Amino acid sequence: MTLRACVVTISSAAVLLAAASACSRQRTPDRPPPPLNPRAASLADGFGTMDRLVDAARKEGALTVVGLPGGWVGYKEIIARFSDKYGIKVASIMPEANSRQEIDAAARLRGTAQAPDVFDVTLEVAVANAKLFAPYRVTGWADIPDEAKDQDGRWYAAYGGYMSIGYDPRKVPAPASYAALARPGTTVALPGDPRQVASAFSGVMAASLGRGLPDAARGVNLFARLRKGGMLGRPDQATTVVDWDFMNAARAAGGRGASAWRVTIPKNAVLASYYMQAIDAAAPHPAAARLWEEFLLSDEGQNLFLKAYARPSRMEAMETRGALDGGAAARLPEASGDPVILTIPEQDKAKAYLAAHWAKDVG
Numbered sequence: 001m002t003l004r005a006c007v008v009t010i011s012s013a014a015v016l017l018a019a020a021s022a023c024s025r026q027r028t029p030d031r032p033p034p035p036l037n038p039r040a041a042s043l044a045d046g047f048g049t050m051d052r053l054v055d056a057a058r059k060e061g062a063l064t065v066v067g068l069p070g071g072w073v074g075y076k077e078i079i080a081r082f083s084d085k086y087g088i089k090v091a092s093i094m095p096e097a098n099s100r101q102e103i104d105a106a107a108r109l110r111g112t113a114q115a116p117d118v119f120d121v122t123l124e125v126a127v128a129n130a131k132l133f134a135p136y137r138v139t140g141w142a143d144i145p146d147e148a149k150d151q152d153g154r155w156y157a158a159y160g161g162y163m164s165i166g167y168d169p170r171k172v173p174a175p176a177s178y179a180a181l182a183r184p185g186t187t188v189a190l191p192g193d194p195r196q197v198a199s200a201f202s203g204v205m206a207a208s209l210g211r212g213l214p215d216a217a218r219g220v221n222l223f224a225r226l227r228k229g230g231m232l233g234r235p236d237q238a239t240t241v242v243d244w245d246f247m248n249a250a251r252a253a254g255g256r257g258a259s260a261w262r263v264t265i266p267k268n269a270v271l272a273s274y275y276m277q278a279i280d281a282a283a284p285h286p287a288a289a290r291l292w293e294e295f296l297l298s299d300e301g302q303n304l305f306l307k308a309y310a311r312p313s314r315m316e317a318m319e320t321r322g323a324l325d326g327g328a329a330a331r332l333p334e335a336s337g338d339p340v341i342l343t344i345p346e347q348d349k350a351k352a353y354l355a356a357h358w359a360k361d362v363g
Contacts, residue, residue: 038287041135041153043294047287050139053294054086056287062089063288066105066116067097073159073246073275074308081304082295088288099125099198103132106280117289119278122198124347126155126276133278136290138297143317147341148274157274157313158296159305162335163206164265166241166248177266178207178222181231181240188226189238191247195354198273203242205342205350206271212340216353224361232362244273245333249309265335272339274313299323309333 033048038056040046047053057063063082070076083090093114094105099121109115119126119133126133127150135153148157165175172186181188194200208219226232235241241248245263252261277296283289295301302312306328318324342350 038290039134040290042137043139043290046290050294053287053291057285057291058087060088060285060288062091063118063285063292064091064093064114064116065118065120065292066093067095067099067102067120068092069095071250073305073310077308078296078301078304081300082292085295086291088291098196103129106132110282113284115280115282115284117280117283117285118292119276119280120158121155121276121278123274123276124344126150126278127344129278130154132281134281134283134286134289136279136293138293140297140314140317143314144297145313145316148276148313155276155278156297158277158293158301159310159312160272160274161244161246161310162265162333162339163202163271163273164243164245164248164263164333166243166251166261166263168239168260169262170260171239174262174264175240175266178209178242178269181207181242182222182225182229184229186231186240187233187238188223188231188240188242189233189235190223191235191241191243195351195358199244199247201351201354202244202271202273204354206242206266206269208350209269209271209340212268212338214340214342214346214350216350217357220354220357220361227362245335246309246311249331249333253309263333265333268337270335270337270339272341274341303328306332 033052034045036052036056037046043050043053047056065079068075068079079090079092082088093116094101097105102116102119102121103125106116130150133154137153138156144156150156167175172183175181190200190203191197192200194204204219204223205214205216207222208215210218223232241251245265248263252263277293279289279293297314299318302314302318303325305312306325309332311332312318315324
């Protein structure tokens with residue numbers, strides 16, 4: 001005779017009772033969910049289950065994001081998917097704002113319903129403003145690399161990328177290095193002023209790498225030569241664009257046309273960076289903010305970043321578990337060599353050099 005998990009042979013009533021008692025001890029009654037706390041530091045502490053988080057977020061009914069242009073790492077589709085899935089209206093303010101402007105907007109709008117709930121910022125800005133963020137460890141926390149998250153949970157990466165060179169193969173040969181950008185007939189562009197735009201700064205610093213070590217002077221000198229030779233241009237007109245691989249790959253698949261644009265990452269000059277997520281400690285919609293982060297770091301959200309050529313922060317763990325979109329991963333530009341991630345002191349030193357030399361050397 002079988003009692004579910006316990007298998008016994010009945011020889012007497014006493015044996016049966018003993019077996020039933022043993023199985024009874026194995027059963028653990030369900031624990032009641034924790035009191036609802038939309039500002040808790042984890043799903044388990046504040047909601048208990050994803051369903052309770054979703055219910056709390058739907059009651060708030062809204063989420064405000066800042067600094068998320070639709071063409072950046074697939075955010076147009078990500079926002080639409082989140083809104084449709086959970087029935088939450090997403091307001092996007094200042095989509096072209098840089099990381100520091102996101103923080104400034106939050107300070108200016110704090111206490112109003114229009115204040116941003118969440119941020120997408122560079123590592124430098126995340127570290128400098130950590131006290132403004134609410135601790136929250138998403139469900140996939142353990143999969144995020146240690147160097148890409150604050151141990152208190154105030155900021156953590158959802159995606160990243162490698163600096164790359166996008167080029168028109170009909171007009172220029174594939175550049176084997178950043179130094180090769182100085183080849184006659186090439187017109188080179190950065191995605192903005194490197195003193196103000198993080199991706200442009202990273203472009204200069206990728207060109208500065210030598211044996212894996214950054215030297216801002218080396219990067220500035222290259223762009224000074226390009227300026228002197230009349231070879232610097234605008235991204236929409238240049239034959240070559242130095243930008244994140246996810247942006248150059250999107251150009252190849254989109255407006256530029258796959259047949260007219262290629263992407264390469266120079267060997268042993270792989271500059272990498274993560275972009276950090278954070279929740280405003282004073283978020284007007286705290287449950288929706290936490291649901292947003294859970295969505296971005298979920299397998300679904302991570303694969304949406306991957307679909308837009310960004311490299312998910314949970315990519316390695318998802319690949320191991322078979323949860324990664326293999327087709328999307330196969331479309332990523334190839335990289336050879338150990339990725340270099342600039343430390344905060346290295347960034348500070350480089351930015352000080354650019355502040356002192358870019359205007360006079362490059363203009």
